[in-house]
Amino acid sequence: MIEIRNLSFGYTRKSLLFKDLDLSLRRGHIYGLLGKNGAGKSTLLKNMIGLAYPQAGSCSFNGINVSGRPVAVLEEVYFLAEEVFVPSLTPEQFAASTAAFYPKFSNADFYQYLKALDVDATAAMDKQSFGQQKKAMIAFGLATNTSLLVMDEPTNGLDIPSKVQFRKLIASLLTEDRCIIISTHQVRDLDSLIDTLLILHDREIVVNHPIEEITEKITFGVFNDTTGMQVLYEEDGMRGKNAIIKNTSGKFSKMDLELFFNAVTTGSNTLIQILKAD
Template identity: 55%
Template sequence: MVSISQLSFGYGKQVLFENLNLNLLPGHIYGLLGKNGAGKSTLLKNIAGLVFPQEGSCTVNGWVAGKRQPAFLQELFFVPEEVYLPAVTTVQFLKATAHFYPRFDTEQFNAMLAEFDVQPNEVLTRLSYGQQKKVMIAFGLATNTSLLIMDEPTNGLDIPSKTQFRKIMASALTDERCFIISTHQVRDLNNLIDTLLVLHNRQIVVAKELDEIADRVSFVTLPAGSTDYLYAEEGMAGLNAMVPNTTGTYSKVDMELLFNAIISNNQELINLLK
């Protein structure tokens, strides 16, 4: 699906990636996490062919992303962080753009708009930012492209809408589709993604399914004052901690705790997850 090999990229003297390697497969919802400025949006733009690697390569379904050939474009939809929509109704927007995507499903689109409580006859520029974001999310899902990329899709959504977003995203995934979602709001991806990607220090330092992470690390609560852990933060009932999973017991992955540990350069944990 997505194959990135030895990719290096930067703006001027600012290097964002060096010899970055990554392979993404269909049938997964990937969550891309990283600190502000780590290059999450730029990585997504490399995959979408909107910027070009200085070294290395990026292909999607065998197509070189940077060439943006029609066969590549009709199998990819990108929802950017900032959306700018024309002063037309949703119906008019659909008529002008849906035909570029061979598997676009109008019924699916209308059903998702209804789920999001967006009126189809409103002029898009008169909608709130959150409502505009919902239109683009629904449109992207209804294209039924093999690759869907979303950059901070929950920005502008209220709490009920974030719940709807997770439900709709999960229902739209098939074995033939790959979703990549970048966010700095880690909790928005709870119960949605199945594979975690963490971009840190110019590399993807973690690229693991959540079940595999849970096989290697246990997320537990320890008494205050404990010291035998990989990483811990103070919580209401003691220490929210990670320890090596030596018993094979399953625990739910706390992505926020895990992310905080990684960006604190906890090398022991990073090595455990390689």
């Protein structure tokens, strides 16, 4: 699906966001892309779809170089940017004027998603709140039925019920032929949604692992005392120590995305080494 090879990119030649970055993304997965503010998550997404041009290396979609934005790529990719800029049209008018660019667009799906997200199809989008605008564009993006769906901070501006509905819709859309990539700094919004975690840190993808594989190797828990445990990372919490320890029992625990992200981005090299071990 997506193949990035030796990608180097920077907004100036003296300061690179990525250097010799490699990444492969496959169909049938929901990827969660995490990183600190300024790490380059949005820029990486734009490189994936041809909206940014690398200084070296390449990015291809289904074997086609995305540079130049060929039609074969555009009709199979939908990108929802963090900031949405809507025209002075209603959602139904927007779909009528734009859907033709996506061969697999479904009007029936579009109205179903608008209803699920509580969006009025006949209200001018530019007169609505940012959250309503975002939901209208999410509904349109889902209805394109593209094989690659890329979303940058899609839950920004959404209230709690809308976030819950968003997660339900995304989970229902995944098929063996589709790849979904969601970038966010709101770690908890990806909880129980993604199946593969990507973490961008210090110009590298330092984590690229299925959630199931992570929880096979490490355990998350709250402990009164971690003395004598193989602690890989811990933080003080209200109920005790929130800790990541090596999984020696063979039992699975629930993934704590926020704790794991903090561990990785504060330099837990042992944790990374355990994940990379066969």
